[in-house]
Amino acid sequence: MIKKWIKKQEKVYSREGFDEPDRLINNLDTKFESRFEVLITILDELSLNSKNPQISVLEAGCASGAIANYIAKKFKKVYVDALDLPEVIKKIKKKHHRVNLIDLDLNKHFPRFNYDVIYATGVIEHLYNDWLFLENCFKQLKPGGFIIITAPMLDTMFGGEESLHIRVYPKDMLEGLMKLAGFKIKKSWEEEGRKRIIGVKKSKGDKYEF
Numbered sequence: 001m002i003k004k005w006i007k008k009q010e011k012v013y014s015r016e017g018f019d020e021p022d023r024l025i026n027n028l029d030t031k032f033e034s035r036f037e038v039l040i041t042i043l044d045e046l047s048l049n050s051k052n053p054q055i056s057v058l059e060a061g062c063a064s065g066a067i068a069n070y071i072a073k074k075f076k077k078v079y080v081d082a083l084d085l086p087e088v089i090k091k092i093k094k095k096h097h098r099v100n101l102i103d104l105d106l107n108k109h110f111p112r113f114n115y116d117v118i119y120a121t122g123v124i125e126h127l128y129n130d131w132l133f134l135e136n137c138f139k140q141l142k143p144g145g146f147i148i149i150t151a152p153m154l155d156t157m158f159g160g161e162e163s164l165h166i167r168v169y170p171k172d173m174l175e176g177l178m179k180l181a182g183f184k185i186k187k188s189w190e191e192e193g194r195k196r197i198i199g200v201k202k203s204k205g206d207k208y209e210f
Contacts, residue, residue: 036067038198039119042146043075046116054079058115058140060106061123065092065099072096081111110136121150124174125165134181143203147183149174150196169195 046055055077059068062082072080079098082089086103095101102111107128118137124130137147151169174195175188183199190196 038148038196039067039071039117040074042117042148042198043071043078047075047077050077050116052116053077055117056113056115056142057081057117057119058083058111058113060118060120061126062092062101063088065095065101067119068099069094069096072098081113081115083111106133111140114140114142116142116145118145118147120148122152124149125151125167125169128166130167131177131181134177134183138182138201141201143201145201146186147178147199147201148197149178149199150194153190153193153195171195 043055043057055075057068057071057078057080059080059082062068062084065082068080068082071078073096079100080096081100081102082092082095083102083104083106085105089101089103092101104111106123110133118141120133120137124133127133141147151174152165153169153171171190175185175197178197178199179185182201184202185197186200187198188196
């Protein structure tokens, strides 16, 4: 199953993308760009309003590392932990000096660091324990920090490239799980068969709107 998943990633992220993230980002498909723009918007807000000298980001499921490299290059205050399975991480040949590569299986472990933003697109539907993942995200997110999650909707889960998914999410199920884990939902919408959710760990200074 792992080898099949890696082959799928290599089709989505061309070989060039592992070494030249800027070229890859310019050729992202529409579905992927919409998720990426949400991350850029949040980092723009944090860069302008945060008094902290650095913004810490966890990209769970970084694949080629293209997005991690791109945001580290674009935002001078951003430091990224780019996480994926060991089989995937070893394929990343180049990285920005503010990107830290982590080879870790989220079914078994979770980084023990605190983050301003956790970015997990197309990840949670592959995990055996989605509730544990959300609990860990909440625990390691700083107060006022953001989590961005996307997952396929129920009617897009089966067949073709979706066959590696081990879980289905009816319309509002994932949003409900995030609320139970402690997140405040800032925005939730459906787009091209995917549920996209921006959550925040509540704090007294929570003031961002999207």
